Amino acid sequence: MNNTLKIAMAQIAPVWLDKSATLLKVKTAIEEAAKEHCELIVFGEALLPGYPFWLALTEGAAWDKTVNKELHAHYVRNSICIEHGELDVVCQLARRHKIAIYLGIIERPTDRGGHSIYASLVYIDNKGEIQSVHRKLQPTYDERLTWAPGDGNGLRVHKLKDFTVGGLNCWENWMPLPRTALYGQGENLHIAVWPGSDHNTKDITRFIAKESRSYVVSVSSLMSTADFSKDTPHRDAILNKAPKILANGGSCIAGPDGEWIVEPVLHKEGLIIQSIDFNRVLEERQNFDPVGHYSRPDVTKLTVNRERQTTVEIK
Numbered sequence: 001m002n003n004t005l006k007i008a009m010a011q012i013a014p015v016w017l018d019k020s021a022t023l024l025k026v027k028t029a030i031e032e033a034a035k036e037h038c039e040l041i042v043f044g045e046a047l048l049p050g051y052p053f054w055l056a057l058t059e060g061a062a063w064d065k066t067v068n069k070e071l072h073a074h075y076v077r078n079s080i081c082i083e084h085g086e087l088d089v090v091c092q093l094a095r096r097h098k099i100a101i102y103l104g105i106i107e108r109p110t111d112r113g114g115h116s117i118y119a120s121l122v123y124i125d126n127k128g129e130i131q132s133v134h135r136k137l138q139p140t141y142d143e144r145l146t147w148a149p150g151d152g153n154g155l156r157v158h159k160l161k162d163f164t165v166g167g168l169n170c171w172e173n174w175m176p177l178p179r180t181a182l183y184g185q186g187e188n189l190h191i192a193v194w195p196g197s198d199h200n201t202k203d204i205t206r207f208i209a210k211e212s213r214s215y216v217v218s219v220s221s222l223m224s225t226a227d228f229s230k231d232t233p234h235r236d237a238i239l240n241k242a243p244k245i246l247a248n249g250g251s252c253i254a255g256p257d258g259e260w261i262v263e264p265v266l267h268k269e270g271l272i273i274q275s276i277d278f279n280r281v282l283e284e285r286q287n288f289d290p291v292g293h294y295s296r297p298d299v300t301k302l303t304v305n306r307e308r309q310t311t312v313e314i315k
Contacts, residue, residue, distance in 0.1 A: 002161040003278040005189070008033035008041040008271045009251040009262075013222040014050040018229045019078040019086075022049045026103065027093060029271065034097035036273055039126070040160060044193050044221035044251075045104040045170045046119050049078040051195035053223065055142040057241040058234065067234045072146055074233050079108040079117045082133065087122065095128025100160055102167055102219075104193045106147075107135065111310050116148040121167050121193055123158055132156040136169040137178060153308040157185040162278040163215075167191030173204050181304045183212055184291045188256075188281045194220040196247020198264040210258030213284040215276050222269055223247035256284035 010029040015021035026048060033041040045051070052075065054060065058067050080086045087105075094101050100123070107120035119136040135150025155178060157166040166182035166189075173179070173192045182190065190208055194200045201218040209216040223246040225239055232238070251272055253262040262274050288294050 004275055005040060005161055005163055005278070006036075006038045006273065006275045007217060007253070008036065008038040008273050009217065009219045009253075010041055010043045011220060011222060011249045011251045011265060011272055012043070012047070012269055013224070013227040013247075014047050016050040016053075016223070016228050017075060017078050017232055019049040019080065021229070022047065023089070026090065030090070030093045030097065030099065030101065032271055033273075034093075034099055036271070038099060038271075038273060040100045040102070040165070041271075042102040042191055042193065042217060042219040043104055044219050045121070045195050046106055047221050048080060048103065048105045049075075051221070051223065051247070052143065052146045053242070053246050054234075054238050055145055057238050060142050060145050067237055068145075070233045075106065075146060076108060076115065076117055079106040081108045081110065081114070082122070082130065083110045087124075087130065091124055091128040091130065094124045094126060098126045100124065100126045100158075100165075102191050102193065104169065107133065111308065112148070113311065117146065118150050119143070119147050119169055120150070121154065121169050121191075123156075123165075123167065125158065126160075131158050134167065134169070137172055137175070140171045151309040152181075152304055152306045155181045155304055155306060157182055157187045160189070163189040165189040165191060167193065170194050170200070173208060177302055179208065179212070180291070180302050183214075184302065187212070188214045188278070189276075190214050190216045192216060192218040194218060194250070196220040196223055196249060198248060198250030198266060201250040201252055202264050205252050206254045206258045206260070209254035209256060212290060213256045213288055214281060215256060215261075216254045218250070218252050220250045221247055222249050222267075256281050
């Protein structure tokens, strides 16, 4: 049954800015998905170790402010260095359970010096191999105060049974050209990851599905004041201005016709499981294919630079 795929959307909250504790929640979710015979599990943007909510609550743009410097340093220390093996346990679970994984992380890469951090979407195949690490091309608004802009290296798609899967982070999904870069490589199952809330997912999920005639899986996290780790620097200052609910979920799935398969799910922590059928993609491509019969590459064409950017090249 290569035409069907069973997907788990892991709508969970991090143990905020605590990578070890959050990684335990990720492992638990993978094991639960495996028990349900899921073949792909998706986690939200920046889940490991969490989204930088403090920026909007502590005058994040204030220059030379101690609270922001100390929170940033804590965030960097809790970010993930893939080169140091910090995702090895996730890869082992993928291999053991033969499950593919999309995981949103805050990455601290050594190829950029090891001090700046990136919102990265990691794809691990069902053999436990990391196949792509997509660093968010353009952090959104106040995210730029803590995340660095990425590059095109991760604009890649992957075969998963009959499907061709690719993914983007949060507001990247509003960027027409990165979407087109994935469509042109044959994507027909689009993964959109978000920090949370249906105000992000409710419109764009169906729009991308209609535009691409693909399945679109949007996965968001949850976040409330109860999820702030007690070890967080300046926790009281953050909580002083934080609403009780910072992210309400909103994970959902739209089919290739743009209609809901799973409407946005709010305020529910756990796995949301759904099977999809590849044949629906072929049915909807009959009248529209954005990079095939309904395109004009002789008139408009996209160039993509997938070179991994680095400041120093040692020869």
